[in-house]
Amino acid sequence: MQKARIAVLISGRGSNMAALLYAAKAADCPFEIVLVAADSPDAAGLRLAEGEGIPALGFPKPTGKDKSQFFEALDLQIRKSGADYIALAGFMRILPSSFVGGWEGRMLNIHPSLLPKYKGLDTHKRALEAGDSHAGCSVHIVTAELDDGPVLGQTPVAILPGDTEDALAARILIAEHQLYSRVLAEYVQRDSQPEAILAQVRERAMALPRAEETLSHGMPCFGIEKGKKFAYFTKDHHGDGITALIVKTTGEEEQAMLIEEDPDLYYRPAYFGPSGWIGIRLDGGATDWDHVRDRLETSWRLIAPRKLADVF
Structure with a gap:
């Protein structure tokens, strides 16, 4: 700590x-x-x-x-x-x-x-x-x-x-x-509490075009209106003790590369991992929020309709 x-x-x-x-x-x-x-x-x-x-x-x-x-x-x-x-x-x-x-x-x-x-x-x-x-x-x-x-x-x-x-x-x-x-x-500790971390994630996720926040499997998640999800916020999901953001990658190869490069930041999330999603830990202190914004945007682009992505 x-x-x-x-x-x-x-x-x-x-x-x-x-x-x-x-x-x-x-x-x-x-x-x-x-x-x-x-x-x-x-x-x-x-x-x-x-x-x-x-x-x-x-x-x-x-x-x-x-x-x-x-x-x-x-x-x-x-x-x-x-x-x-x-x-x-x-x-x-x-x-x-x-x-x-x-x-x-x-x-x-x-x-x-x-x-x-x-x-x-x-x-x-x-x-x-x-x-x-x-x-x-x-x-x-x-x-x-x-x-x-x-x-x-x-x-x-x-x-x-x-x-x-x-x-x-x-x-x-x-x-x-x-x-x-x-x-x-x-x-x-106020900025390291899950509610404060979620507020930081929400600010960046909702800045993306046509983003909406919903709940899925008890987790706050972000998607394109009437479309697919591009991010999930997890807090002690299934008792793992982790506060993190789960976003899409291009696939398991990129997922494995990111984890190998920085295993303290990235991890393979349960249930999501086999589909190429990756977890970004937000509970380690000194979070790089610019990096979080970039990963959210990348994830959004991977699921956004081409017409929407082309104008963003």
Whole structure:
């Protein structure tokens, strides 16, 4: 499994960072921590990360005009680490729009309230003063507006009679540690889920002339209107554990040649194989979607009426 690479930004003890770091130690976790960075060399979380063998950087606290240079240097180090995503974990800096824009859709934050309630600071105090029955935490995508990005997950935490800010904060912190790793894992895998892969296939298949989508043998398939099928989408068909696209070739000779050239990508699908169809695995990560589009078009041409194929 190719794991998503995460850079975690902290400002202090880094307890949420630690929760992510230890979650990443599980063999089946879809992400790994490649960098922990802080806006202070004295941030306690840096020592924890170093002790666990994670590269850790502490930058001098930026002031005034140094802030732009701080974020430029931070961005440079994150990119050098090879990070795919950024996880903010108690990073107490307002991010400039240029920094946020450079990581659009690839930066998450955990916030100690049930957003959109109580953006910003003093969330526990505000929940108590409002007489709320529950407080909680949220994981959201970071956008230029403070605590305003799409919410990916939340955990409500009951407010108990006589609660203090500190008591409520301690319980919410436990919830944060549980929520962040789960939501981050789901988010970095979103493009590898069968439904997302099917959407990518559908976009390309339905762009072909007179294409239509139907179901056949429980599988989504694509064909020419009132005509033959040119592609099937398979997900764990007959328990094979494979997510793939099945398309036509010119025959068993081409099928065998493709499998020999790249056995990790191509395979001979059950039931379809004897007719010269070939499976293209879509569950290996880093799918070449241009190649998928080309194979779909080739398959479409093999079954399209000549008059239709000639004008495409």
